[in-house]
Amino acid sequence: MNDMDEIVQEFLVESYENLDQLDRDLVALEQDPSSRDRLGSIFRTIHTIKGTSGFLAFPKLERVTHVGESLLSRLRDGKLSLTAEMTTGLLAMVDAVRGLLACIEATGLEGDADHTAVIAVLTRLQDGPSPAAAAPAEEPRPMIGDLLVQTGKATEEDVHFAIREQEIGDPRHIGEILVEQGVLEPGEVAEMLSQQGDVIPQQRSIYESTLRVDVALLDDLMNLVGELVLTRNEIVSTIAGQGNQVLLRASQRLNGIATELQAGVMAARMQPINMVWQKIPRIVRDICVNVDKTVHLDIEGQDTELDKTIIEAINAPLTHLVRNAVDHGIEDAKVRLAAGKPAEGRIAMRARHESGAVTIEILDDGAGINLTKVRDKALQKGLVTPQQLRGMSDADLTNLIFLPGFSTAERVTNVSGRGVGMDVVRTNIEKIGGAIDVQSAMGVGTTIRIKIPLTLAIIPALSVRSGGERYAVPQVNLLELVRLEGDEAATAIQTIHSAPVFRLRDALLPLIYLHDRLGLESQRPDGGALFIVVLQADDREFGLVVDDVEDTQEIVVKALQKQIKGVGVFAGATIHGDGRVCLILDVGALAERVAEGGALRDTAEAVAETAAVETESLLITLIGGERRLAIPLESVTRLEELPFSALERVGPREMLQYRGAIIPMARVSDVVTGGSGPGGDGPLSVVVYRRGERTVGLVVDEILDVVDQPVYERDEATHDGVDATIVVASRITEVLDVREAILRADPSFFDDAVTAEA
Amino acid sequence: MSTTSRYSTFSLAGDLYGVEVERVQEVLKHQPMTPVPLAPPSVAGLVNLRGQVSAAIDMRRRLDLPLRGEDDLPMNVVVRTDDGLVSLLVDRIGDVVDADDSTFEQAQDAMTGPARQLVRGTYDLGEKLLLALDVDQTVDVNSRQNVGAGDRGGSTSTTGRGGTRPGTPDTSRT
8 A cells, every 4th residue: 555545545534533423523612602612623634634635636525625724714703603504514424524524535546426506505604604504415316225225236126125124133134134135246336336425335444454553542551451361471481390291381372362462452542753754755745736836844753653642643633734834934935045045945844762751743934933923923913912911921922822823924824824823732632641842043944743642552661670679671772781790890880070981992870879879789799890871961970889780671661649749760671571660761861960060071971081180160150041151260360340421432342440449341142143242230240350550340240150060162163252062950041252352342452462361 | 317427447456437438449358468678667568459559557546545466457447448449457347337426526625646647426226336437547558637636626626527417416415
């Protein structure tokens, strides 16, 4: 089966279900026309079918649903109120859609049924109610009985007999009954059926061959399988001791079957994300053709397995996000070229397991979100008040796009922009306990990150022992294992600033002793071997020292209850083959602990460079609201907080009154951004430098901290007053080019320095 | 005519405790347990209840009673909560009893320690008093209510679930 067929089939299955729901919703809506939720749900369903049919190139389907959607849109906006005629019209549309879907399923094509009547009715209804009754949508299919009589294969009485049989409860088709009565040959029935129309009802439809199973049922099955496995273990171990060959063979069979059953039930729940992603390239391509753009799509991690429920839940949101990225994110080729970007846009989709969750990212290098537009739109639509807007940060503004009814699209295109959008995306993600985060930079692009807990996911994990207990480490965090023999262990682990490190090839690896972290006693015999599990989380590497390393196995991640959630070192729990509960370590949280402890070097390379482990003190400051800037403390004379009134203007320059003198100063935000920083009239945080008789002050927004940090490397190309970019306490921090900053304050500060400085 | 309430009972350090029978999923003999380092002290560990991972709360610790000996294996009273099943570790499982609601008394004043918050009240069973536990409070091991509760016992209880129970102390004391 090719990809295309698969996409169409999924669409059919999904749409059939939606249509059944739609019938119920429409009827219920008639009872309670004011239910906006219901109206919204109907609207979204039709919107989805319309959208997908557009991509799959089913123009008739698209046309029919488009008029329906327009009518629903007016209803939703309160411009029209629902009448019986409208309900009839909408139900006729649902029937027309169902007919088209059946035809597509049977033949792959839309067939040539005529839907102009439905379209006409719906179009008319959009302009307001009218007394005319809705026309019937389609000519009914000829009845099989009529056909049989017409062609003389059966008499009218035969057919009536069969219909009566059906009426008193015979579930079979008329043809089958007549075959049994000896009136017809089986072949004749098939012939009649093929005459009846495009649709051959006897053929098993996709709808019937795939089955939706309640996830709760799968949960129950999973639990039962777990119990079966435990019982099996018990039986197998009992029988093994008895020497009864017959029982032994039976128990071995039981063993194998239970294992397969377990695998099967697990597999029933898991699917690669590719299920959703395989249709993305085509969607992107189609939109590109539609809106005349070119986009290069990168997909990474399509084998990442997700629980079925999660796959289903993220399908629509992901499709929507990609659509948005192409339609709104990526600019037209001309605009891109003018902005100095390649004409071809780039969209990347990535999925990965990461510290107990699945992270999905959708990145584009498009225009980014225009916050000014977002603000205006939110105001115009009355979603926020001007008062609320005033207190909002850029991140808050970005999040406005998640409000219901928000859409910045300037025109309603066929692709997107009807205001069903990010709110639905967010609702769907949150429904499965996930989170969505948008980061955007004007002109640079947008990154959307979705984090989904893998409560139900199955992941490979390594079992380790520490302090007498077993813990699971997600394989995704695992880089390598190191085994140290007794005497080796004593020498290979060194301490730097009381933090243990291990030299792994060229790098110094910070270590965490798991039993220490958990407050347990190590069970490692004196002089016994020691294991270092080399882990990675959030680009940080560290070694976890454990007593023993066991096997790797697939584990089912179970969520922790609230009594234990607060501990913070565990990502979940799982049940091992022997029935024991085993805690899963949260590697990300452990890594954070390393960073807090100050032992973790930013990267293994940086550690290698500073093998001598020289450190220097850095003053961590804040500028421009959120930029962290480090200033080497070594040459600093004093740190001062001066009142705003100490600031003096001397011509175009700002000077400081400091200890009875006027000293030159520079605002660090001006130095590193090359522009002017924000003003304000609060106290000034000043870093004072003195050299002989000369004194200058550098003004920062705020002084945060002083840290000891391994000596950093100057970046080869320094620019804009920044000497290097390093990571301090897991935050990106720039190091100020002090010399340039001082020169900015006092160009002659270093004059006559040649003799003094080496 | 007096009504009765049905309790599943168990013993702890010589006293008889009970939880509403409809909150109890099952009672089990001692189960192997996985300790959880760094968890609140009353969390004894995690048990596998037919494929479901559930927290086990040592009721002796929870009620600040003297601890069991090493060899005294506790039994499990598995209760249903909003957050799934939670297992209460108790000394011994008792019978299911029908307690006469007219004998119910709020007992905060007679209790000390954590029991002030966790025991909703007592029923007089004739030969013994039944201490009725508030399940939701009991499983909420992260709450700070047990700290410094000495001077507000009476007022908290009347706003709690006790007030809606049949047979309040007023009727029983006449």
